[in-house]
Amino acid sequence: MKILISRTAQAVAAVALSVVSLGVMAQAASTGSGQAWPARQPIKFVAVFPPGGSVDQVARILAQPLSQQLGQNIVVENKGGASGSIGAAAVAAAPADGYTFAVVFDTHGVNPALIPSLPFDSKKDLPPVILVGTSPMVLATYAGSEYKTFADVVAAAKAKKNVSYGSIGSGSLGHVAMTLLGKNGGIDWTHIPYKGGGPLMNDAVAGHVPLSIGSVFVTKPHIDSKRMRPLAVTTSARARELPDVPTLAESGYPGFEAPAWWAVLAPAKTPPEILKRMNEELNKTLKNPEIAKKLEAQGIDVLGGTPEAARGFIEKQMDIWAKVVRDNGIKAD
Structure with a gap:
């Protein structure tokens, strides 16, 4: 009996040891070493547009508090070009170990239809971690323009006055x-x-182009300086930063909705526990009053939420604008 118990104990011990070994191997596979994420190395945020724009600003605003929360450095790397698709491609091809993420703009929702030769599948290869927020775009004109309202623009266009x-x-x-x-x-x-x-904005302020369409981020400084006049915003509700500017829906186009947006994405096959943790930490960052205030100063309505909510929003945007691109034969630069 003693021998039987001893052999049974040995068998249990062997099974337990194999389970522990498998766990260690799985952890090593998910992080590239035995260290728990994110202890191994700094995390990289790839901002898919050049420095100075809203994507760069969002990445840097998020990086500092997130670094403190995770106890790991977060490095922002700008990789612009081809409407953000070059940076997105780099992240799609990066190791799925939780150390590389993309910070993208609304062009990510247009690119699949606009650039058929993308080296990645936008829906499958870059799962969303979080939707940071949205913002209206502003249709504006220069201060000396004949257009005082959006109705003036419509009247001029319908009178064949070559509105641009x-x-x-x-x-x-x-x-x-x-x-x-x-x-x-x-x-x-x-x-x-x-x-x-x-x-x-340089040409719009100078009146070289009569109308401009751009985010609150790029347009509002020139509205504040009285060099530009806002005519309408592209979201269904008025912009918090421009409460006196009507929406296009209010201007005779009910249901019109075209928000700018920002999101954080990850390479496919990033371990789900890492995606979950990063989503939780980003939500915590977005709820920080100081960070929320900084983002709102960029004209962004902070959202946050689950990866599933972000995926639903982004894929809907892809579907909406793919139809517009196809139906109108829109081409990339």
Whole structure:
């Protein structure tokens, strides 16, 4: 009997040891070493647009408090180009170990339709961690413009006065939103693409382009300085920062909705426990009053929430704008 008990104990011990070993191996596989995430190395936030824009600002605003919460450095790396798709491709190809994330803009929802040759599947290869927030875009004109209201713009366009507007680039959310608005409202206007918000605002303020469509982030400083006049915003509710500016829905286009948005994504196959932890920590960051205030100062309505909610929002945006791109033959720059 003693021998039997001894052998049974040995068998149990062997099973227990194998389970522990499997757990250690699984942990090593998920982090690339035996260290628990995120102890092994700094975390990289890839901002998919150049320094100075809203994506860069969002990444840096989130990085500092998140670093303190996780006890690990977070490095922001700017990797711009091709409407954010170059940076997104780099993250999609990165190791799925929880040490690389993408901070993306609304162009991520347009790119799958706009750039058929993307080296990744936007829905499958970059699962969302969190939707940071949304913001209205603003249709504005320069201070000396003849357009005092959006109705003036519509009247001029319908009178065939060759109304033109500028956006941050062909295939940008502003471009596709104005295309959809023109199609729904029977408005004929000419699109002038720019290479980003800075060049667009330079020409818009000078009156070289009569209308501009851009986020609150790029437009509001020029509204505050009285060099530009806002005519309408593209969200269903008025912008908190521009409470006197009507929505396009209020201006005769009910149901029109085209928000700018920002999100954090991860490479596919990132361990679910890491995605869960990062989502929890990002939600904690977004609920920090100081951080929320900084984001709101950029014109962003902070949202947060679950990865599933972020996925639902982003995939809906992809579907909406894919149809607009297809139906109107919109091409990338």
